[in-house]
Amino acid sequence: MASTILPLELVDRCIGSPIWVLMKNEREFTGTLMGFDDYVNMVLKDVKEYEVTPAGITETELGQTLLNGNNIAMLIPGGQGPRA
Amino acid sequence: MSSPSPQPDSGAASGSPSEFLKNIVGKRVKVRIGSGVDYHGLLTCLDGYMNVALEETEEWAGGRKTAEYGDCFLRGNNVLYISALEDL
Numbered sequence: 001m002a003s004t005i006l007p008l009e010l011v012d013r014c015i016g017s018p019i020w021v022l023m024k025n026e027r028e029f030t031g032t033l034m035g036f037d038d039y040v041n042m043v044l045k046d047v048k049e050y051e052v053t054p055a056g057i058t059e060t061e062l063g064q065t066l067l068n069g070n071n072i073a074m075l076i077p078g079g080q081g082p083r084a
Numbered sequence: 085m086s087s088p089s090p091q092p093d094s095g096a097a098s099g100s101p102s103e104f105l106k107n108i109v110g111k112r113v114k115v116r117i118g119s120g121v122d123y124h125g126l127l128t129c130l131d132g133y134m135n136v137a138l139e140e141t142e143e144w145a146g147g148r149k150t151a152e153y154g155d156c157f158l159r160g161n162n163v164l165y166i167s168a169l170e171d172l
Contacts, residue, residue, distance in 0.1 A: 015099070027164075034099030041101045041134075047167070051120075062114070065167040066104050068134060071118070 011036060011075060019044070020079025023071045026052045030081040031065070040069035050082050057082055104172075105130055112169040113138075117162040121145045124169065125156060134160035 014033050021029040021042065031044030047062040108127055115123045115136055122145070125138030141156040142149055 035101065035103065037101045043099055043101055043104045062165075062167040063169065064104070064172055065165050066101055066108075066134075067165045068163050070161070071164065 008036075008038075008040075010077070011040070014075075014077045018078055018080065020076040020081055021067065021072055022074040022076070024073045025071065027071075028052065028082055029065075029067060030079065031062075034064070036069075040072055040075075042067045042069065042072070048081060052082060102132070105132070107172045108166065108168055111172065114167045114169055115158055116164045116167070117158065118164050119162075121150075123156060123158060125153075127166075130166075131160070134163040134166065136160070136163065136166065 011033075015035060017033060018030065019033045019042075021031075021044075023029075028050040029044065029047055030050075031047035034043040034045055036042045043064065043066050045064045047065045049060040049062060051058045051060075109129060111127055113125065113127045115125075115138070117123070121143060123138060123141055123143055125141035128137045128139050130136045136158045138156045138158070139154065141153040143151040143153070
């Protein structure tokens with residue numbers, strides 16, 4: 001099956017593009033993916049962090065960031081974040 | 085290099101986590117731990133577990149500074165992210 005794509009190959013194709021990262025808790029990140037490793041620790045730039053609460057979404061801007069893969073639940077290539 | 089095959093080892097690419105860790109030593113950083121508490125400081129050393137040693141550390145919780153530490157060690161399993169406060 002030469003046509004099958006491994007999950008991490010899909011992530012590899014997102015390098016240099018916007019990505020939306022959803023954590024196991026109510027925290028989310030968007031940014032441009034610079035790289036990642038086998039644990040899916042991710043390096044992002046132009047990062048926005050979102051904390052989603054019943055009261056609303058709080059947003060924090062960050063520079064280049066290494067995000068620990070331990071709590072990552074889902075990745076959405078090209079995603080613009082919870083407000084879009 | 086005209087090989088059409090995908091890069092087998094994304095970890096070696098520039099911009100990878102290991103490359104980021106090499107570049108960020110000596111810079112001012114913000115480390116957020118899982119509980120949402122932030123530690124701002126000068127990153128003196130770290131390793132692949134994201135264990136981190138900071139100098140001139142400020143602890144920020146709930147939007148206010150709650151403590152200052154001269155030196156500070158954070159165990160990597162608690163680290164949510166390490167963010168550069170200056171350009172790399």
